Amino acid sequence: MIDFHNWRHVFKLDPDKPIDDDALEAICDSGTDGIIVGGTLGITYDNTLELMARIRRYAVPTVLEVSNLEAVVPGFDAYFLPLVLNAGDPDWLIAPHVAGLTAYGSYIHWEEIFAEGYLILNPDAAAAKLTKARPVTGKEEAKAYARVAAHICKTPIFYVEYSGMYGDPEIVRACKSGYEGGTLFYGGGITGVEQAREMAAIADVVVVGNIVYDDVEAALMTVQAVKEVNRP
Ligand code: 1GP
Numbered sequence: 001m002i003d004f005h006n007w008r009h010v011f012k013l014d015p016d017k018p019i020d021d022d023a024l025e026a027i028c029d030s031g032t033d034g035i036i037v038g039g040t041l042g043i044t045y046d047n048t049l050e051l052m053a054r055i056r057r058y059a060v061p062t063v064l065e066v067s068n069l070e071a072v073v074p075g076f077d078a079y080f081l082p083l084v085l086n087a088g089d090p091d092w093l094i095a096p097h098v099a100g101l102t103a104y105g106s107y108i109h110w111e112e113i114f115a116e117g118y119l120i121l122n123p124d125a126a127a128a129k130l131t132k133a134r135p136v137t138g139k140e141e142a143k144a145y146a147r148v149a150a151h152i153c154k155t156p157i158f159y160v161e162y163s164g165m166y167g168d169p170e171i172v173r174a175c176k177s178g179y180e181g182g183t184l185f186y187g188g189g190i191t192g193v194e195q196a197r198e199m200a201a202i203a204d205v206v207v208v209g210n211i212v213y214d215d216v217e218a219a220l221m222t223v224q225a226v227k228e229v230n231r232p
Contacts (some may be wrong), residue, residue, distance in 0.1 A: 001111060002061045002078045004157070005183050007033035008200065009226040011219070012065075012187060012209040015051045016042030023216045028058035030223045036080065036207065038065030040126040048073045065116075067127075069100050082118040083153060085145050088132030116157040117149025117179075121171065122188060125163040139174035146178030155182065160203065162188025164210065166195055172202045176232060192218055193225035200229035 009032050013019065016039050019027075028035065035055055037048060048064065048071045055062050056075070064076040072079070087093045101108070119142065120133040127133070136142050149158040158179040160172050166189030176184050186199045187207030191214075199206050206226045212219040 002034065002063065004034065004061075004063070004078070004114070004205070007183075007205045008231065009196075009223050010034045010036055010185075010205060010207050011212055012036040012038055012207050013051060013055070013212065014039035014209070015044070015047035015071075017213050019213065021054075023212070024054055025058070026216060026220055027212060028055060028060045030220050031227070032060065032223050033205075034061040034063060036063050036065050037076070038067055038080075040067055040130060043068045043071045045071050045073060047071075052076060066100075069096060069103070072100070072104070076112075078112045078114060080114050080116050080157065082116045082159065083155060084118045084120060084127075084131045084133065085148055085153070086119055086131075086134045086136060088134045092131040114157055115153070115155040116159045116185070117145070117153055117155040118159045118161055119145050119175065120161045120163075121167060122162045122165045124165070125161070127161065127163060136171070139170055142171045143174040143178035146175040146184075150179045150182055157183050157185055159185040159187065159207075162186075165189045166191075167199070169198060169202055172199065176202055190222060191215070193221050196222035196225040197229050200226040202232055204231060 011032050061077045063078045065080045084092050120128045149155045160175050183204045185205040186203035190196050190208050191211050208222045
């Protein structure tokens with residue numbers, strides 16, 4: 001069973017983006033706590049399986065964040081299922097989960113499944129467009145979403161998703177204060193150690209994505225940066 005409640009830093013790798021063997025080795029052996037495999041567009045069974053098999057050469061815990069029912073590959077340590085709490089299109093809230101369980105419900109190992117209350121805050125992110133994410137009006141509303149995750153949906157993870165842009169620390173702080181008792185993940189726009197440190201002081205787990213593909217050395221430096229900061 002993976003121990004994500006004690007994670008501090010993870011890399012998110014996108015099956016649709018090429019990464020060479022040396023970079024993948026450096027990422028997997030970086031001392032990060034885990035790898036999340038996930039993305040929004042171009043995710044297929046084949047490219048997910050291929051990336052999982054390559055990561056499996058290393059000891060790092062590996063999770064699939066399910067975004068596409070066609071690409072649910074067995075063999076990960078765990079599966080994170082996003083519930084997009086601010087989806088403007090209700091079909092993105094629970095319909096994919098019902099479809100998945102209709103097809104695969106009796107094969108699922110529930111001890112490997114963890115729901116993420118997902119709040120999408122970058123309106124330009126592909127996931128925001130796909131789900132027609134509602135804008136969040138400010139700190140109080142962000143905190144309310146976090147409370148929905150903590151007390152109504154009771155998801156073990158609350159994921160503050162700014163994918164592609166660096167987030168507003170005040171919004172992330174509001175989410176943390178509303179999300180009592182669970183593990184808050186922050187992801188979005190981290191390109192260096194300063195941002196990594198800033199979010200590490202607010203969020204339980206810092207997710208580093210795109211910079212892996214743009215500047216792997218900068219990505220690697222975020223691991224230590226996050227781990228030097230005390231958990232909030
Ligand atoms: C994306 O939250 C992750 O789902 C990380 O975001 O790619 O912007 O680092 P970036």
